[in-house]
Amino acid sequence: MKRKQIRKKRIFLLTVGCLGLALFFSVKKGRPVRAQEVSYALSAAQEKEESNKIHNHVFIGTVDVSGMTAEEARGAVQAYVNQLSGDKVTLVNKDTGEKLTLTAGDFGLSWKDPDMVEYAVELGKRGNAVSRYKAIKDLNASGEHLPLSLSVDSEEIAGTLQEKCASFVSPAVNFGLKRVGSSFEITEGRAGYEIDEKKAEEAIRTALTKNWTGGDDTEIPLSVVKEEPKGNRESLEQVKDVLGTFTTSYATSGAARCKNIANGCRLINGATIYPGEEFSTLKAISPFTEANGYELAGSYLNGTVVESFGGGICQVSTTLYNACLKSELEIKQRQNHSMIVNYVKPSMDAAIAESSGKDFRFVNNTDAPIYIEGSTVGKSITFTIYGCEKRDPNREVSYESETLQTIDPVGVQVTMDATKPAGFARVTQSAHTGYKAQLWKVVKENGQQVSREVINHSSYMPAKKILTVGTAGANPASLEQLKAAVATGDEATITQAAGALASAPQTPEQTPLAAAQAAVVAANAQAQAAVQSGDPNAIAAAQAAQAQAAAALAAAQAGTQ
Known part of the structure; x- marks a missing residue:
């Protein structure tokens, strides 16, 4: 109280x-x-x-x-900001005067300081x-x-500029060439325009956050960067001369590989490359997908031949590589295949691989534009490079492939396929000889050699022949016999053992006979290997094993009669 x-x-x-x-x-x-x-x-x-x-x-x-109350005030202000978000904002292309009407909400307008x-x-x-x-x-x-502090969102501004301002943007189109018959037509160039996104964001942010009170009469001028097209008529009129040409054949190729080569050639044909400009073959012809015109065909992967979209495309890059060599263009990137190819000599190939980034890139090191013409006729592909020839007509350039080492494949690689029936035996990949090679550039003037230099080194791995053998339905004893034959590495022995699988009995009471047959095949394989070794002791042991296997086979056959 x-x-x-x-x-x-x-x-x-x-x-x-x-x-x-x-x-x-x-x-x-x-x-x-x-x-x-x-x-x-x-x-x-x-x-x-x-x-x-x-x-x-x-x-x-x-x-x-x-x-x-605080809650009521917050709701009232937010409702007002939502209303502002729906107000119209007009972007104006400073260069062309073109207008595009959007809303403030397209730029992520929001209330910056609700704590007020x-x-x-x-x-x-x-x-x-x-x-x-x-x-x-x-x-x-x-x-x-x-x-009332307002803000806009940088990511939403960037997204809106990219998605809704496409009419403000157009890529530059360079002056180009079109081959018509035996002459060229010049195609006109066109300037391109790009929005200066940094300045555009600053302009939008300033307009919508500095004392902006809404309304539908807001206009924001945008800075647009103009990109002039490359080239002109004067420079392209110089392109008249053949600088280099090269042809390879794919006469033995299947339909899918033929289509892939033709498709890759089509994607390169007509390219105009200006002085100092780099050309990427991989960029020009990829992606290797069905949507881009490619089919499944054989290609190299880790020493084996596999099916992949675009199989055979390396013949396109190889042919172009040699045309560039003859034109003496600057080579920036070139890699050889993992295994040797049969359409050019060693060290004259150029591999392409999207997964590993293998590419063939070159630079136009001349002082005039060049034009690439590609064609496929009668299962042959040709690339011809046109430009302005300023080399001495008495100067001759050639290229020589030199093999430094040959590496023979040893043995055979066996693949056991449970989806193929017993007795099936087929060579599914031929053997590939390995090589080490280099390529020489030889220059002659008036018929006399003036220079000779190595321009690349290449190494191709050897690859064993691949023999696929079916094992479906084979009994265990026969499979063991096949494994023993595979261990010899001898194709004839393996093929014989694979053939024996088909005739080998499958019932339990016939198993001794099958085992005896397998033992004979194994003994024969042992004998063959011993003879190849030249070791007298090994030969004697193998002969004894053959005799023992033959006796066991005779006994087994007698037991089944």
Whole structure:
């Protein structure tokens, strides 16, 4: 009870003190103040302090949030921002004057500082009674206009510029050449335009976040970068001479490989390359997909031949490589195949592989444009490179392949295929001889050799012949015999053992006979290997094994009669 009396006394004294101060300041200013006015102001201050609502005459941006709770004010301001997001914004191409109308929401317009609501709620409620009284008085007199901060999203701006401003963008089209009969036609170039995305974002951000109040009359000029086309008629008129040409044959290729070669040739044909410009064969002819015109055909992979989309495409890059060599263009990237190919000599090939990044790249190191003409006729592919010939007509360039080492494949690789019937035996990949080679560039002037240099080194791995053997339906004893034959590495022995699988009995009572037959094949294989080794002891042991196997076979045959 005593505490309550003390508290009431303090409140009374505080109130009296505040009234006194208010009266003092009012009198000092020369205006008499009624006690009723001061009492009312203090009462209002106390009421607002206890309230969770925003005082009257408070605005966030242009939104009047007077008398609202924080939640209500937040909703009102957000509704206004949502309305702004739907307002129209017109982008203007500075170069052409073209206009594109979008909305502010397309650029990710949002309310940057929702915490401003909490500040609005606290207005007139901070400090002691006197300061609160003065704050409320000022609010009643002139109100409070708090800033509404807006922001835009960089990613949404970039996405909108790319997706919706396509009409502002166009790639440059270079002057080009078109082969018509035995002459060239020049195709006109066209300037290209690109939006300067950095400047565009700055312009959009400034327009929509610096005191923007909406409306449908907002226009934002965008900077557009102009890209001039490469080339001109004067430079292209120089292209008249054959700099180099080369042809390879694919007469033994199947239909799918033929189609792949023709498709790759088509994708390169007609390329115009300007001085100093680099050409990537891989970029020009990939991806190797059905949608891009390719079919499944044989290609090299880790020393084996596999089916892949675009199989045979390396003959395209190889033919182009040799045409570039004859034209003496600058070679930037060239790799040989993993195994030797049969359509050019060693070191004259150029492999392409999308998975490993193998590419054939070259640079037009002449001072005039060059034009690549590609054609396929009668299962032959030809590339001819045209340009402006400035080399001495008495100068002759040729290339010589030199084999440094030949590496013969040893043995045969056997693949046991459970999907093929017992007795099936077929060579599914021929053997490939390995080579180490290099390519010489030879230059003659007036018939006399003036230079000779090595321009590349190549290494081709040997690959064993692959023999696929069927094992479906074979009994365990026969399979063991086949494995013994495979261990010899001799193709004839393996083929014989594979053939024996077909005639080998499958019933339990015939198993001894099958085992005896397998033992004979194994003994014969052992004998053959011993003879090849030239070791007398091995030969004697093999002969003994043959005799023992023959006796066992005779006994087994007698037991089945």
